[in-house]
Amino acid sequence: MSIQTIPKEASLAQSPDAQSVDERIQIEQTNSLMSTGLSAVFSAFLVTAGFWLIFYYQTRQPIILVWAVVAHILHVLRVVSSLHFIRTPKEQRNHVLWANRYCNLFVLSGIVWGAAPWLFLPQGDLPLTSLMMLVMLGLSSGGIASLAPYRRAVFSFTVPMLIGLAGAMLWRGGGVNMFLAVCAFAYLYGNLKFGVRQNKLLTEALRSRYEKEDLSKRLSEQAKSLAEQAKLLKEQVRIAENANLEKTRFLASASHDLRQPLHSIGLFAATLLAKRTSTPDEPLVRNLMICVDALEASFTAMLDVSKLDAGVVEFNPQPVALVDLFQKLGTSFAQQAEALGLGLRFKPGGKWVYGDPILLERLLGNLVHNALKFTRHGGVVLVARTRGNCVSVEVWDTGAGIDASDLPRIFDEFYQLANPERDRSKGLGMGLAIVKRLSNLMNMPLTVYSKVGHGTVFKLLVPLAGPLHEKRLSPPRNGPQLISNKLSGKRVLIVDDEETVRNSTAIVLRMHGLHVETAEGIQQALEMVTRPGQHLDAVITDLRLRNEENGIDLVCQIRAKLGQNFPALLVTGDIAPDRVQLVKQSGLRVLYKPVSVDGLLSALDDLLSYTGT
Numbered sequence: 176m177s178i179q180t181i182p183k184e185a186s187l188a189q190s191p192d193a194q195s196v197d198e199r200i201q202i203e204q205t206n207s208l209m210s211t212g213l214s215a216v217f218s219a220f221l222v223t224a225g226f227w228l229i230f231y232y233q234t235r236q237p238i239i240l241v242w243a244v245v246a247h248i249l250h251v252l253r254v255v256s257s258l259h260f261i262r263t264p265k266e267q268r269n270h271v272l273w274a275n276r277y278c279n280l281f282v283l284s285g286i287v288w289g290a291a292p293w294l295f296l297p298q299g300d301l302p303l304t305s306l307m308m309l310v311m312l313g314l315s316s317g318g319i320a321s322l323a324p325y326r327r328a329v330f331s332f333t334v335p336m337l338i339g340l341a342g343a344m345l346w347r348g349g350g351v352n353m354f355l356a357v358c359a360f361a362y363l364y365g366n367l368k369f370g371v372r373q374n375k376l377l378t379e380a381l382r383s384r385y386e387k388e389d390l391s392k393r394l395s396e397q398a399k400s401l402a403e404q405a406k407l408l409k410e411q412v413r414i415a416e417n418a419n420l421e422k423t424r425f426l427a428s429a430s431h432d433l434r435q436p437l438h439s440i441g442l443f444a445a446t447l448l449a450k451r452t453s454t455p456d457e458p459l460v461r462n463l464m465i466c467v468d469a470l471e472a473s474f475t476a477m478l479d480v481s482k483l484d485a486g487v488v489e490f491n492p493q494p495v496a497l498v499d500l501f502q503k504l505g506t507s508f509a510q511q512a513e514a515l516g517l518g519l520r521f522k523p524g525g526k527w528v529y530g531d532p533i534l535l536e537r538l539l540g541n542l543v544h545n546a547l548k549f550t551r552h553g554g555v556v557l558v559a560r561t562r563g564n565c566v567s568v569e570v571w572d573t574g575a576g577i578d579a580s581d582l583p584r585i586f587d588e589f590y591q592l593a594n595p596e597r598d599r600s601k602g603l604g605m606g607l608a609i610v611k612r613l614s615n616l617m618n619m620p621l622t623v624y625s626k627v628g629h630g631t632v633f634k635l636l637v638p639l640a641g642p643l644h645e646k647r648l649s650p651p652r653n654g655p656q657l658i659s660n661k662l663s664g665k666r667v668l669i670v671d672d673e674e675t676v677r678n679s680t681a682i683v684l685r686m687h688g689l690h691v692e693t694a695e696g697i698q699q700a701l702e703m704v705t706r707p708g709q710h711l712d713a714v715i716t717d718l719r720l721r722n723e724e725n726g727i728d729l730v731c732q733i734r735a736k737l738g739q740n741f742p743a744l745l746v747t748g749d750i751a752p753d754r755v756q757l758v759k760q761s762g763l764r765v766l767y768k769p770v771s772v773d774g775l776l777s778a779l780d781d782l783l784s785y786t787g788t
Contacts (some may be wrong), residue, residue: 196385203381205270207324208277209260216253226310233303236295249284256280274325281331289339298347308355311340312362319370324377329370337363387414494640495532497523497559503536508543515547518554526559528566529640530617538613542633545607546572568635577625586611661780663688670700670716670729683772696720697729704733713783718747718758727761742782746770
């Protein structure tokens, strides 16, 4: 549970020896809340500015300018508060007081945002209503990640903002507004549930960390015999394992809960783009799609790590021409290097290696991307050198270099150099974690050498192979329009316990000419499949359903009822290693949320083409 009841007597920071675990958790939660203030307020300022400028341009209401002044004053107060906290010596900080003051600013911000639909939302203007709903729901979801470390902060901003939005929709009346109000309340409930859960997981992770530190100290100071040392060491291992388990559980839970709304947002945004193309709103919707694509890229990186940890990534070694592999990398990164004013050279030397071409391209691509990101002058070189019966594939850069103390940690997930503020524009810190896992999977030793101020080199030792003179070309895939035409008229059942996911998927498929039925659980799905006169071509189901039901059992029961290998597609946001392994063992085709419209249609086309439906 969240630690929010520290006595006021603990206002001044104590020495680590005198602090309890609860007090240290309170301090860490406050520091985390305040440290994200500067980066978060910048994003909030840009969103707020774009929001009121659009509404003022569309409606010319003077009250909007008053609202904007108040909102931006609160931004300034948050910046001042964060800077004052940072500049205050640690031993003089009253963490409880600072956290409560900062939460009060969030309450005021939430009230200001909640007042917006009451003050200047035009009656009956569906595009502006949709824009306000999208921005405010997006702010609610985006704020949860930065507010989750402190339990009160989770409620301070989201509750007044979304209650104000829902209340305004109810006051206006009408079927559409009533529906939007219900959606806002449902979104508020989901966000609060997610925020409280993440706060609990983060708090328990901190507790495990500090208990581990306390145990280590007791181990060094009080160990008087080998038997006692062995006992304490065993407890330390248990706590370390629990801490790692908490981290894994947190990542899996956060990823699943965030993928669900992101998947729906992506499908709704794609639908909105299709409807608003060639209108004045098209640039706004395209910017929304850019944001969704960026979030999808972040989740893809975490999914790659989960797949590698679960052992479901297949390694298919074959002779690979480095000249072809380097050419693909050059095509991928030439534009990035040119934009940065850096040189990018490749020296394959006509060599062939023995490895998986897809995994090798991913591994080396991450290294080249990482080298370009941390190089300001000079350039990057990818070179291949023969070393006995192996080839050393090396990525050299002239970047800032890595300090010797940081080298052991660069392959840890989420570890980033020179990014203490966790600026998401600089990545997630997953690239080198994926590189290390891929090198282990392919049994290719990876070493790194670096000198601060001179640059870094990564060396991958790959088995040498003889040339392969015949190349097999994969057949071209069907284009999006051809796929849409092929699927037109097909009848599909969508099973998901999340109403927004069912609705967004159904809307997208119906736009492409499919007939769609929806169900929220196994019983309802079986009734639809066996209904007299009903004919379905495929089922699309989530993995995790309500009441401990799952999509794999659903598919098995449908196939047993129909007595045939009924086409089925799993679409899930669950990336926990054990779940990824379970999906692989089922043999079903799977997509991981968020899924793009083209990706969903392509997978459905492949599924129906394979089964001959």
